[in-house]
Amino acid sequence: MPNKPLNILLADDDEDDRFFFKEAIDKVKVKTNLTLVNDGVELMRYLYNPENIKPHVVFLDLNMPRKGGIECLEEIRANKDYKDLMIAIYSTSASDSDIEETFVKGANVYIRKPNDFKVLRKVLSDVLSINWQYHTSGLNIEHFVLSI
Amino acid sequence: MKRTAFNIKFLSISSVVLITVTVFLWFYQGDIESVVVEKIHITNNHPLIFFLATVTIFLFLILVATHFDSKKLSQTNKKLQILNQSFLQAEKLASLAHWNYNCKTREFYFTENLKILLGIQLHDFKPSIKSFMRLIHHDDQREVWTAFKDTIRYSKPFNIIHRIISQDGHVKYIKTVGELILDSQRNRYLICISMDITEMTLKNRILESKNRKLEIFNSDLASFNYVASHDLQAPLRKIQMFISRINESDANNLTPNAREYISRIHAAAGYMQLLINDLLMFSRTNAASKKFEKTDLNEVLNNVINELNEIIECKRVKFRYDTLPIIEGIPYQLHQLFFHLISNSIKFSNPEIIPEINIVSQEIGRKDEITDTVTKVIKIDIIDNGIGFDKQYSEKIFNLLFRLHDRDKYQGNGLGLAICKKVMENHNGSIEAFSNEAGSIFSLYFPLNCQDQLSKQS
Numbered sequence: 317m318p319n320k321p322l323n324i325l326l327a328d329d330d331e332d333d334r335f336f337f338k339e340a341i342d343k344v345k346v347k348t349n350l351t352l353v354n355d356g357v358e359l360m361r362y363l364y365n366p367e368n369i370k371p372h373v374v375f376l377d378l379n380m381p382r383k384g385g386i387e388c389l390e391e392i393r394a395n396k397d398y399k400d401l402m403i404a405i406y407s408t409s410a411s412d413s414d415i416e417e418t419f420v421k422g423a424n425v426y427i428r429k430p431n432d433f434k435v436l437r438k439v440l441s442d443v444l445s446i447n448w449q450y451h452t453s454g455l456n457i458e459h460f461v462l463s464i
Numbered sequence: 465m466k467r468t469a470f471n472i473k474f475l476s477i478s479s480v481v482l483i484t485v486t487v488f489l490w491f492y493q494g495d496i497e498s499v500v501v502e503k504i505h506i507t508n509n510h511p512l513i514f515f516l517a518t519v520t521i522f523l524f525l526i527l528v529a530t531h532f533d534s535k536k537l538s539q540t541n542k543k544l545q546i547l548n549q550s551f552l553q554a555e556k557l558a559s560l561a562h563w564n565y566n567c568k569t570r571e572f573y574f575t576e577n578l579k580i581l582l583g584i585q586l587h588d589f590k591p592s593i594k595s596f597m598r599l600i601h602h603d604d605q606r607e608v609w610t611a612f613k614d615t616i617r618y619s620k621p622f623n624i625i626h627r628i629i630s631q632d633g634h635v636k637y638i639k640t641v642g643e644l645i646l647d648s649q650r651n652r653y654l655i656c657i658s659m660d661i662t663e664m665t666l667k668n669r670i671l672e673s674k675n676r677k678l679e680i681f682n683s684d685l686a687s688f689n690y691v692a693s694h695d696l697q698a699p700l701r702k703i704q705m706f707i708s709r710i711n712e713s714d715a716n717n718l719t720p721n722a723r724e725y726i727s728r729i730h731a732a733a734g735y736m737q738l739l740i741n742d743l744l745m746f747s748r749t750n751a752a753s754k755k756f757e758k759t760d761l762n763e764v765l766n767n768v769i770n771e772l773n774e775i776i777e778c779k780r781v782k783f784r785y786d787t788l789p790i791i792e793g794i795p796y797q798l799h800q801l802f803f804h805l806i807s808n809s810i811k812f813s814n815p816e817i818i819p820e821i822n823i824v825s826q827e828i829g830r831k832d833e834i835t836d837t838v839t840k841v842i843k844i845d846i847i848d849n850g851i852g853f854d855k856q857y858s859e860k861i862f863n864l865l866f867r868l869h870d871r872d873k874y875q876g877n878g879l880g881l882a883i884c885k886k887v888m889e890n891h892n893g894s895i896e897a898f899s900n901e902a903g904s905i906f907s908l909y910f911p912l913n914c915q916d917q918l919s920k921q922s
Contacts, residue, residue, distance in 0.1 A: 332702045339709075408698045412796075431704035431737065433712055 321349040322444060325371035327359040327388065328352075328406065329380040333429065337375070337406075340436045346444045356383025360391060363398060371401065373444070376423070378407040378414060386417060393422040404443055410461070419460050426461045479527055482520040486513060552576060560659035565593050567616055567644075567652040572596065581638070581660050583630025601627035601635065608640070616654055619644040625661065637665040689747055696740055704733050735877075742879040746864070749797060749886045759795045761788035761802075761844075765823070768802045772810065781810055785823035789842055791910055793891055801887040804880035805906050809848035811874055812904075822847040830909060840912040841893070845905050852899035861897060 324341065328334050334352050341350050351371065353359045359376075360383065362368050374392070378385035385405065392398045403423045407414065410428040418426060425443060430436045439462060552575060555561055561578035565571070572591040579589060582599050589595060593612070600608050604626035611622040621643035627635050642656030707730045715723060765788060769776065776783075791798075806821060813819035824845045829838045853861060853868055860866055862885040865878040881897075884906075888895045893910045 330698070332705075336702075336705055408701065429698075429701060431701040431708075433705055433708040436705075 321347040322373065323349050323351070323369050323371040324373050324375065324444075325351045325353065325359070325362065326375040326377075326406070327354075327356060327380065327385070328375070328377040329355050330377070333377070336433065336436060337440075340433065340440050343437055344441045344444060346441065348444070355380040356385065356388040359383075359388055363392065363395075373402040373404060375404045375406040375427075378405060378409065378418070386421065389418060389421050389423055415461055423460075428461070476527060479520065479523045482516060482523060486516040486520055556580065558659065560657055562655075562657050563596075564656065565654040567654060578658065581636075581658060582628055583632060583634065583636070585631065599628045599630075601629055603627070611640075612642075612654065615642060615644055616652070625665075635662075636660055637662045685747070689744060697737070700733060700737055700740070704730070704737070707733065738875075739877050739879075742877055742883070745800060746879055746883050746886065749800070749883055749890065756792045756794060758790055759793040759798055760790045761798065761825075764788075764795065764798050764802055767799060768806055771803065772807055775807075775810055779810055779813060779819055781813070781819045781821060783821050783823075785821075786825045788823070788825050788844065791842065791891075793910075794887075797887045797890060801884050801908070804884050805846050808880060809846065809850055809904070811876070812848075812850040812852075814849060814851050814903075817849060820849045827912065842910040842912060844908040844910070846908075847903065847905045849903040852901070852904045853897075855899065858897045858899065862895065 326334060326337050328337070334354075338350060338352065341348055349369070351362070351369075353362055359374070363371075376385040376388060385407070389403060389405075392401060392403065402425075405414075405418045405423045405426045406429060407427075408429050410426075415426050425446075427439055427443065430439060443462065555575055555577040559581065561575050561581045563572065563574035563578055566573075570592070572593050574591060579585070582589075582596075584599065597605060597609065607624060608626050611624050614620055615622050621641070623639070623641045625637060625639045628638050630636055637660070638658050639661045640656055640658040642654055645653050645655050647653065707726060710718075710726055711730070715726075718726065765785065769783065775781075809821050810819060822845075824847065826843050827840060828843050830841045830843075831838050857868060861868065862881045863878075864882040866882075867876060867878040869876070885895055888908060891910060893908060895909070896907045898905045898907070
């Protein structure tokens, strides 16, 4: 397990955000293999293609053109192949309604996009070192939003 | 009526004839020789006179009684007339008319006002249900007809709004209610009241369109909130992100001037973010959807203290507080309220002494200036030993964007107390501020008897 890289997928339509994410993930100590997609449609196309590597964790922006994050979340959770896929919401907004909806629809963690690079690095390192199986067994909305 | 008049006439004539005969007999006692009657000897106490006198008196009494009776009748009649008149007048005033339809004879009876209501001339209107139907707007005829038929068939009362077209071509909105009744002979009547609701309907239309506009305005506001919370924050967040990247990796390559500029950009961006967040919070406080629920203020206070933990420890703030009540309220708004008040107390603490914050809760009677009654309220005082403020600002400090200090000295944007005031208004309460050399007191008043109403409103 420690030598195997963690497969990470980020769906975000914002170029700058993808850039920050890539830079931050490169600096995280955990060995990772990052795939970037530009929106929900691309994400679903990637997941449905059996030739692609299955990700361990998907970071999902909510506000994307064509297909938004919540739509993707519903679609992923409805697919039994991806029942256990870890989904981290990665969004600018932290409105109560978004948090509640994504929690109810089965996301594993909610990250509000930070405004400091150091914080972003710490968040990613925290999320990637969570023992997911353990984390999901005690689902609780209070622990759903990752506090920075 | 006719029968009574006839009776009176008959009685009066017979009385007069009998009186004449009796008096005549009385005076000419004993000597009467009649052509009709054979020679009769009549004396003063002859049974005929006695009989006639009795009958006369009897008839006279009946006459008197009938007269009084008829007087009473005519009085009642007059009253009825007045009543009828005032009924018609009332119909006119209320813009309604009453009509009925005899299901057997197909007679259509209506009060005068129906013609005014429907805008028709008397001679044009043949009183029948068909001519009434003809006045109804073409699109509504089927519905009205069905209502009539169903009422007659199933004796189911109806209540419909339909249009009619008056003779001058105006469309009027009429509300007609009706039901089937049986008279003493078990004849079926369709009894209806029609009222002109044109004015009301048009006013409603205006209100509806205003309401729609308001809804659009509200949804615009909601989308503005979304824009502010998302679209406006995203570029700002990226500016901050890039600054943090420069600071982290390239700060050493910058000239001291450039470093200074970068740090100023950083501060300005930070302030802008604070402003966006607080404006957003303020506009959310205004939001129409307010969900009241039982809120334990002790829990709210503990959460706020936890949230401010870092600065509380840093400034070594001493807290002392009573057990707070559980109230009907909007939890996140109450959280904001305590958050702003306590962070203000910490922010404006006196640097020379250890900051102390006391929170005192009590139930008191408070006089309402408008209704002049004393009501029970929960008063919560947040007392600090900070720098306070000048008495003249005790009301102004709650104004939107009002600030007392330079941003260099004390961070802030003049929204915190405006939010507090809004929150208290949303809870039908109020907030007051006092200050002296010892510090400031912010008093919150939550109405006690309003708690039930508040929960009903939600």
